[in-house]
Amino acid sequence: MRFIARYAKDRGRVFEIATVYDTKVIKEQVHKEKPVIKTLSHEHPTALWFERKMQDDFGIIVEDAFDKRPLVHQEYFDTNLHPMRKDFKEKELKKSKFHPYDYEVIKGEGVFQVSVGPIHAGIIEPGHFHFSQAGEKILHLEVRHFYKYRAIEKMVEGKTLQEAKPIIERISGNESIAYQICLRDIMLQASKQELPQALQKRHAFLLELERVIHHLTDLGFIPNDAGFSAALAFCSKLAEDARRKMKELTGHRFGFGAIDFETKFIDTTSLHEWLDNLQKSVEFFEDWILDIPSLWDRLDTTGVLSLKKAIKYDSVGVVAKASGVKIDRRLNPFYLQHGFEVAYENSGDVAARFKVRIKELKNSLQMMHNFLEEKTTSFKLNSLQDGEFMSYSESSIGELFMAIDIKNGVIERFFVRDPSFMNWQALHLMMSNDIIADFPLINKSCDLSYAGNDL
Amino acid sequence: MIKFWNKRIKLGVLTENPEFEDEIKIIRKEIKDHIKKKFAGSLAIRMVDSGSCNACEAECNALSNPYYDLERLGIYFVASPRHADVMLLSGLMTFNMQPHVLDAYEQIPEPKWVITLGDCPVMAAPFEKTFAITAPAEKHLKVTHHIAGCPPSPKEIMKGLLEFLRKI
Structure with missing residues (x-):
């Protein structure tokens, strides 16, 4: 059973704690007067950050946890404040006394x-x-982490989904389209509608384009951190081309506001040609970079995350796939029909993560050919029903999970778990056999988001 | 490796784009002249993120790609505030980050300037004020210039830097 997320909701006299696994969701309630829960971190070590976050946000006490230090709230934060409780309404915080953080x-x-x-x-x-x-x-x-903590979860409470959309698409700039797709799916669930194929294909195309841009940037930066800067010059040029293509298709270089319910005209002939050219450049890059032994000396066997550890820490995305865990939210009939294949490696080192990115990039380019669609369609979203909704998408980092409770037409509780939130907790495992000079390289090979993690 | 050089020689410069380049060329020339006169040929920038979505950082990284190549003009992103002339500040000045931003500012030797980057530090982005946000940055630092946009494109950042150079 793969652990996905654990989060709390303020329900008046009680707190409801939802624990999400890949096969089921478990809900429990604790009384506000005595909010005590048991930890899951013995079976699922990554539950720890979720529990520490709950402790900061709601004041829930995790009785048998081995780590009770604050997570989100830092040195100057008043430890008695629990901002995710409904009765917390402050807009300004005073610096409290400095509480030093007790590092491990x-x-x-x-x-x-x-x-x-x-x-x-x-x-x-x-x-x-x-x-x-x-x-x-x-x-x-x-x-x-949590230096970038902007209290997004609190910020969107009391807004309609449409009002919250510009905020949600700016949570993490590199994964904007993935966040928008999660939100789109929740909107569709709440309006009980199906998305027409043409729109589904347009959105899938944009998600893959975002992945292409992100992977190209990383394929440049990883060799650059090992001292091979020619790769950065080559890939950053390709990434810039792809970014300009995003601007051409959506009107924004990062695709903010791109996922809407209108189909727009796409010049498929020129896009096919552009994809073919990019494909050739990527193949040239692969051929060239695999042939540089001094680079692979640095990448091979550095920062290994074993399969066993990757499963134990419920890792997701590129990090998990490089260690041989074949999980991907695109493993569904729609993507499989359009040529999706899970890219994976077994060695779990920096080299494996680099190769997974190349494979995913090539696969994305192939799929993008199939997602191109000239047909236009019209779609109107019905009014949204109240309820509790959950959705997933595969961002360029990994599996993204979003849950929104709608009550009286506005957001009652917003929760999102960035793939980085899981993978940051596994980062220290990769360092066991390496020297400090390898750290930037290992960190870059995972390329996790800080903004999505901190919220 | 030989394949790479073959391709390099055969294809020449790939990043030329006449319509786009013309405008950039003028900006480039003027930036270079100003930097030569006012900063003895090299302007050192310390980029500090105080709680952005990472898009502003991605655009700053894009400034060093072969299309823009800012280093040619004498503008460097430096690793320490102690090497910097200018602090380029993005993000919402979160409660957790604010003391560290002020620390970094302290460390920049005089004379120093602050440029804010993107809509976040002036609270013009869609984010609303919460307890965890201490923006606008003006409340904490003396800001000389602001580059607007969510995020500003590399071209807009270059234009913004030029405006800053004209100002001082």
Whole structure:
């Protein structure tokens, strides 16, 4: 049973806690006066962050947890505040007393700590990494995030889905289309409608285009972190081309606002040609890059996540597929009909994640040919019914899960679990045999989102 | 490797696009002149993300791709605030990030300037004010220039930098 998410809802006198697995959803209720639950982190280690988040957001006490430190709330946050409770209405926070964070560290003679972040050396998002080192060798890494915590879950409460859409599509810029597709599916469930094939194909095309852009960027940055910058120049050129194509098709370089219910005219002939050219460039890149032994010296056997660990930590997306776990939300009849194949590798190292990206990229380009559709169709969304809805999509990072409760036409509870939220918790496992200089390379090979994780 | 050089020689420069390039060429020339005069040929920028969606960062990374290649004009994104002339600030100034942004600003040697990037730091993006957001950035820092857009495209960022250079 694969663990997907665990989250709480404020239901007046009680808290409802939903635990989502791939095959079932378990709901339990605890009284607000004495909100005590049991941890799931012994069977599913990634449940830990969900539980720590619940503890910060709602003040729920996880009785037998081995880690009760705050997660979302940092040094200056008042520990008595639980902002996801319905009675919390503050718009401004005062800095409370500084509570130092107690990092997980290994102590001993000659063992020292290295703190990295939250502001990093490159143009990347903020997050903190805390290493325990024995010389160059990494003994332990603790990932600490939530510097970008914008309280999105609270922000969208009380809005209609249409009002919340511009916010939801800007949660994580690299995965915008995937977030919009999750929201689209919830809208369709709430209006009890089916999407016409032509629109479904247009949306699938855009999702694959987003994946192409993201993978191309990574295929450049991973070799660049190993000192091979020619690959970055080559791939960033291709990524820019694809981004401009996104702008041409949707009017926005990141596809914000792209998933709507209108079909627009697409010049399929020129797009087929563009896809063919991109395909050729990717094949050339693959042929060229596989032939550079000094690069593969760095990528092979670095940052290994074993199959056993990947399953134990319920990893998703590229990280899981590189370790041999064949999970993908696109494994459904619609995608299979259009030529989808799961890309996977077995070695679980940086090289495997790199190769999975190349394979997915090539497969996406093939599918995009099949998604091109000249037919137009009209579709009007009915009014939305109240209820509890869940949806999934496969972003360029991995499986995205979204759950929205609608009550009286507005959002009662919004919850989203970015694939990064699972995979960040498995990142420290990849460091066990590596030196600190490998860390940027390993981190980039997973290319997880900070914004989607922190919300 | 030989394949790569063959292709490189056979195809020449791939990123030329006349209609697009003309406009960029003018911007480029002017940026270069200003930087030569005001910053002795090199402007060092420290990019700080204070809670954005990562789109602004992606566009800043795109500035170094072969189409734009900002380094040619003497603009560098540097790794430490202590090497910087300018802080380029994106994001909503979250409650958790705000002390760190101010720390980074402290570390920049005088004279220093702050440019805000994208709609977030001026609260013009669709995000609404919550307890976890301390934007607008102006409340905490002296902002010299603002580059609007959600996110601003690489071309808009270049134009914005040029406007900033004209201002000072």
